[in-house]
Amino acid sequence: MNRARVLASVALSVGLAVMLGGAVLTRTVPPFDLAGDLAEGIPRSGVTHPITAVLLQFRSYDTLLEIAVLLVAVVVALALRDPRPAAAAAHDEVRANTAITTPVLASLTSLLLPLMIMTAVYLLWAGAFQPGGAFQAGAVLAALGVLWRVAGRRIASFAANRWQHVGLLAGFTGFLAAATAPLLFGRPLLAWPSSYAGAIIVAIEAVLTVSIGISLLGLFASAPEPGDERV
């Protein structure tokens, strides 16, 4: 590494540290009280956990767009894979053959499978009233798939599976349908009536969990394998 680059990065780091320190010391009171507004709005949101209320009620438009971005990213990653069904089968074959197989790993993955599913469902359910929610639950599901795959278990090939595509799309289309449904009843976009909001949010989060899990696993499973000639 050359000296100029080191000096430049040191200068940038020191500058950032000084600015951060300055920002902490001269903290100004914001002219609006977001926490107060949020606390006031919670009873209307249908859920009791403020983070979930923000993500899926007050700023749900942002979350909808995030899901769309995630979907586009996964579609691009899947598009990079070899489209031939034989290639997908060979892909899984290579994965199964190169995996380390020990009795401990095999029994541990079998033990962890139900535990991780339970954790994901719990995180999803808990999201309504304490930390948790679709992203965390989906990440646990994806981690389960990654573990299963890395341990050399054969899970249905990811490229040629229709159910995978359905699962990928379900989150975004379900959310979009729930978002536009109020328009049919003359209400604004995403404005669910308070009495149904809680149930709608939990339903959306359940579908999102599956989609997020499949998306993240899809990103992992689309990574090129040894023996892939295009790499």
Added chain:
Amino acid sequence: MLTLLFDLLLGLGLVVAALGALWSRDLFRAVVLFIVFGLLVALAWIRLQAPDVALAEAAIGAGLTGALLLDAVGHLRRTSRTEDE
């Protein structure tokens, strides 16, 4: 007092793990230190009373990203080995 000590140790551990991940010559070691860094960041989020962020950080930042990076390291090793042969 004890929590302050814990916070200081956590901050120190974060810096050490980050430097280790950046300066490690061995890619595998760098990835493992990155995962350690992710888990420590999750702890830091908990200390900052943001358990939602901590959960996401531990699952996505440390877990999935770590697995992807480990996969990439394994891939790099295998391809460099076939080139050597």
